[in-house]
Amino acid sequence: MTNVLTDELLLEYKRCRRRAFLEIYGDPSHQEQPQDFLLKLRRDSLAHKQAILDIAPHQQPNYPYRDWEAGFQATWQLMQQGTERISQGVLLAKTAEGQTLVCSPDLLVKQPGRSIFGDWFYVPTIIKLGKRPKPEYKLLAAFCTQLLAVVQRVWPTAAWLILRRQHPHGVNLDIWIPAMQQLLRECLETLQQQQEPEVFISRQKCGLCQWYSSCHAIAKSQRHLSLLPGVTPRRYQELLSLGLTTVEAIATTQITTLESVLSQEIASDLVQQAQATAQNRAILRHHNYSTLQNFQVLNGSEEYQPPSTPVPDINSLPTADVELYFDIEAEPSLKLDYLLGVLVVERHTHTETFYPLLAEQPTAEASIWQRFLELVWLYPDAPIFHFARYEVEALKRLAKLYHTPSVLMQPLLSRFIDVHQQVMNTVTLPVESYSLKNLARWLGFEWRDRGINGSQCVCLYSQWLETGNRSLLEIIRRYNEDDCRATYHLKQWLADFYRC
Numbered sequence: 001m002t003n004v005l006t007d008e009l010l011l012e013y014k015r016c017r018r019r020a021f022l023e024i025y026g027d028p029s030h031q032e033q034p035q036d037f038l039l040k041l042r043r044d045s046l047a048h049k050q051a052i053l054d055i056a057p058h059q060q061p062n063y064p065y066r067d068w069e070a071g072f073q074a075t076w077q078l079m080q081q082g083t084e085r086i087s088q089g090v091l092l093a094k095t096a097e098g099q100t101l102v103c104s105p106d107l108l109v110k111q112p113g114r115s116i117f118g119d120w121f122y123v124p125t126i127i128k129l130g131k132r133p134k135p136e137y138k139l140l141a142a143f144c145t146q147l148l149a150v151v152q153r154v155w156p157t158a159a160w161l162i163l164r165r166q167h168p169h170g171v172n173l174d175i176w177i178p179a180m181q182q183l184l185r186e187c188l189e190t191l192q193q194q195q196e197p198e199v200f201i202s203r204q205k206c207g208l209c210q211w212y213s214s215c216h217a218i219a220k221s222q223r224h225l226s227l228l229p230g231v232t233p234r235r236y237q238e239l240l241s242l243g244l245t246t247v248e249a250i251a252t253t254q255i256t257t258l259e260s261v262l263s264q265e266i267a268s269d270l271v272q273q274a275q276a277t278a279q280n281r282a283i284l285r286h287h288n289y290s291t292l293q294n295f296q297v298l299n300g301s302e303e304y305q306p307p308s309t310p311v312p313d314i315n316s317l318p319t320a321d322v323e324l325y326f327d328i329e330a331e332p333s334l335k336l337d338y339l340l341g342v343l344v345v346e347r348h349t350h351t352e353t354f355y356p357l358l359a360e361q362p363t364a365e366a367s368i369w370q371r372f373l374e375l376v377w378l379y380p381d382a383p384i385f386h387f388a389r390y391e392v393e394a395l396k397r398l399a400k401l402y403h404t405p406s407v408l409m410q411p412l413l414s415r416f417i418d419v420h421q422q423v424m425n426t427v428t429l430p431v432e433s434y435s436l437k438n439l440a441r442w443l444g445f446e447w448r449d450r451g452i453n454g455s456q457c458v459c460l461y462s463q464w465l466e467t468g469n470r471s472l473l474e475i476i477r478r479y480n481e482d483d484c485r486a487t488y489h490l491k492q493w494l495a496d497f498y499r500c
């Protein structure tokens with residue numbers, strides 16, 4: 001193994017053991033280029049750090065990129081000189097086994113007290129763009145604290161996080177130092193053993209990972225259970241403990257078997273999901289399925305009717321003469337909803353008209369909001385279909401921001417129908433996740449521009465603001481229209497499925 005373990009690598013290990021392993025032993029040709037959205041996040045994060053650092057004077061050690069020894073020497077000199085604030089310094093310590101541990105705290109702040117340097121010591125600060133003090137940030141602060149203690153021969157009295165809201169957050173070192181030490185031990189062991197950790201695909205952690213394609217291909221070839229919606233890492237271990245290692249095994253297992261490790265509802269959902277995947281077909285969802293099955297088993301009589309057979313609510317999906325399909329593109333870092341896309345479907349005239357209400361500049365958000373209100377009130381009886389919760393939340397935000405009276409908003413919101421929720425409540429599909437992309441693609445729908453997604457549109461809009469290149473707006477507009485059309489496609493399929 002490499003002899004150097006950096007704070008970055010430890011953080012990657014915390015997020016995914018496999019990822020840390022691949023960073024050292026993986027074939028770099030299997031690694032994709034970072035997505036534009038990831039690059040934007042990195043740029044935003046750097047800008048945030050710089051803005052925080054520039055609040056007060058600071059000195060940065062000068063050293064060649066990733067030359068940790070040189071960085072440590074330069075930092076040591078600044079510490080020895082008693083520099084008040086040292087930014088992006090390097091701390092370095094050796095383990096008993098000869099590995100080098102390295103971290104680069106964003107800021108070291110001088111405090112009165114004794115240390116190897118004299119009448120002062122330093123405390124570390126980590127600056128992150130995140131909103132919440134996540135455990136991984138606290139572990140990182142604890143790691144820097146430990147290395148700082150080795151370097152200055154005295155424990156820092158505190159460690160701080162500065163997040164998006166810029167209010168410093170103290171890290172409880174009594175809790176996070178032992179947690180970090182445990183993580184560090186495991187990380188060193190895993191990397192030393194050189195045993196490739198198993199693939200486990202999870203939307204949240206894998207979404208922006210540069211190893212995604214190669215990991216996903218492996219998971220696909222293994223028909224890995226992490227590709228089954230509802231299988232979390234913990235549930236995966238529970239399934240293995242029951243000897244359930246394949247989708248087919250789960251599909252044919254008794255729900256009562258799973259109930260020894262999972263709740264009744266989760267067990268029932270998981271079996272239905274495995275059945276849909278194994279048989280590659282859509283299944284009408286049966287809530288409390290196990291209860292129904294148990295009644296049948298216990299009673300042993302064909303005539304017996306359980307007290308109430310759970311039936312999914314398939315009546316809350318209206319079909320109207322005019323239907324609206326709505327999707328928003330947003331720029332979260334600007335708190336901006338810059339594209340309100342509405343597809344108007346008029347069945348009697350067989351027309352479909354798409355209205356991209358686009359704020360070419362952030363200041364135009366108020367005007368597209370007004371145009372949106374005018375458009376949707378042209379069709380006062382039309383249901384407004386959307387996918388997932390964001391559209392409703394954004395609407396409430398816009399109404400509040402632009403003082404739209406609640407007497408206008410309440411009837412409008414009552415027309416909203418969440419197609420995602422409807423799918424989740426009523427049907428199980430052989431998909432890897434219930435995202436619009438996965439659902440619509442399973443139904444045969446394709447977006448015109450492959451490779452574009454919502455995150456990428458965030459980057460394209462930023463580029464448009466910087467460059468004024470109109471072709472970028474056109475890509476976003478097309479993507480948004482396709483999202484509306486995919487929602488329409490899904491809703492149509494759902495309505496037909498209920499009729500069968």
Ligand code: SF4
Binds near residue numbers: 016022205
């Ligand atoms: S794709 Fe997922 S499993 Fe693979 S290395 Fe990245 S985070 Fe880990």
